[in-house]
Amino acid sequence: MAPSLIGLLPFGLVCGVGAQSAGASPGEALGMSALIFSGAAQILACQLMAAKAPLTVTILTCFVIGLRFLMYSAAMAPYMKPLPERWRHAVAFLLTDQAFAAAVRRFRDSGDTRNGASYALGTGVLLWATWQVSCTVGYWVGNVIPGAWSLEFVVPLCFLALLVPALEDGPTRVAALAAGIAVVALDSLPMRLSLICAGLVGIAAGLIAEARQRGG
Amino acid sequence: MSSAYGWWIVIVVVGLLNYLSRLSFIAVFAKVEMPPLVAKALRFVPAAMLMAIVVPAVVFSSPGALAFSYTNPKIVAALAAAAVAWYTRNAVATMTLGMATLWIVQWMR
Numbered sequence: 381m382a383p384s385l386i387g388l389l390p391f392g393l394v395c396g397v398g399a400q401s402a403g404a405s406p407g408e409a410l411g412m413s414a415l416i417f418s419g420a421a422q423i424l425a426c427q428l429m430a431a432k433a434p435l436t437v438t439i440l441t442c443f444v445i446g447l448r449f450l451m452y453s454a455a456m457a458p459y460m461k462p463l464p465e466r467w468r469h470a471v472a473f474l475l476t477d478q479a480f481a482a483a484v485r486r487f488r489d490s491g492d493t494r495n496g497a498s499y500a501l502g503t504g505v506l507l508w509a510t511w512q513v514s515c516t517v518g519y520w521v522g523n524v525i526p527g528a529w530s531l532e533f534v535v536p537l538c539f540l541a542l543l544v545p546a547l548e549d550g551p552t553r554v555a556a557l558a559a560g561i562a563v564v565a566l567d568s569l570p571m572r573l574s575l576i577c578a579g580l581v582g583i584a585a586g587l588i589a590e591a592r593q594r595g596g
Numbered sequence: 597m598s599s600a601y602g603w604w605i606v607i608v609v610v611g612l613l614n615y616l617s618r619l620s621f622i623a624v625f626a627k628v629e630m631p632p633l634v635a636k637a638l639r640f641v642p643a644a645m646l647m648a649i650v651v652p653a654v655v656f657s658s659p660g661a662l663a664f665s666y667t668n669p670k671i672v673a674a675l676a677a678a679a680v681a682w683y684t685r686n687a688v689a690t691m692t693l694g695m696a697t698l699w700i701v702q703w704m705r
Contacts, residue, residue, distance in 0.1 A: 435606060451638075455641045536674065540690060540694070543646035552643040560651040562648070582644025586644065
């Protein structure tokens with residue numbers, strides 16, 4: 381949990397700097413981090429708004445990059461089923477890459493859904509609060525951090541730390557390998573469709589690998 | 597064509613679309629039984645999606661410019677960080693050593 385928070389700080393700083401340099405007002409910057417609550421979508425929105433792209437293009441691109449939430453939602457669904465509806469809506473609003481990775485591992489380790497669900501909700505609230513603070517700090521003072529420090533590289537490192545424990549057996553490794561190759565091969569697709577397509581390729585490869593393993 | 601409300605239109609619409617994406621299957625599978633193939637496929641979501649997020653941030657030196665070579669400091673740093681993650685399962689150590697490697701390799705070139 382704590383590591384995700386540490387990874388979030390530089391990510392939020394980068395998003396805050398992006399909002400500031402794209403010309404968002406302080407209120408708009410805060411609205412973005414509070415309601416969109418997705419670093420990837422926020423950075424894209426800032427780039428496209430700064431480039432004066434049509435609003436429909438900006439909205440559509442941010443929507444496509446958020447399609448991965450459909451998969452996270454499906455993967456969380458079995459654990460959310462016994463919960464009251466209000467809880468499910470709250471966990472959904474707070475669902476991010478980090479919260480998803482942390483919660484799924486937690487659910488799998490402890491069979492106790494109630495315990496797992498409060499963990500998911502608590503994690504989500506903590507990540508959301510941290511995100512508001514780091515984006516706001518980035519907006520006001522982020523540009524004093526020298527670019528040569530490449531602080532934004534903490535973001536993929538944080539995801540890497542979440543990825544490695546997910547490589548638990550042969551088929552999951554095949555899934556990751558296929559997704560990694562696909563995301564580079566499909567990079568020229570418009571609107572960052574490469575991300576969701578590579579995810580689907582990886583999942584298909586994992587299923588095939590699992591079927592073959594069982595077959596022979 | 598960004599009007600005075602351009603930012604707020606983007607914020608509210610994308611915020612709403614993101615929320616609906618996040619809620620989608622949590623809501624659906626609360627009422628409908630999950631098909632067995634979907635249930636089997638979900639196990640691969642973390643491995644596939646996290647890899648698809650990590651790889652572009654490491655192998656592209658700038659958007660669209662593939663830098664798949666040992667002279668790309670980010671690849672060296674990511675491999676070092678992956679090794680740390682594999683052996684320690686410690687995220688703070690992974691990020692710290694990954695950043696340290698990046699700075700050392702950048703400084704050496």
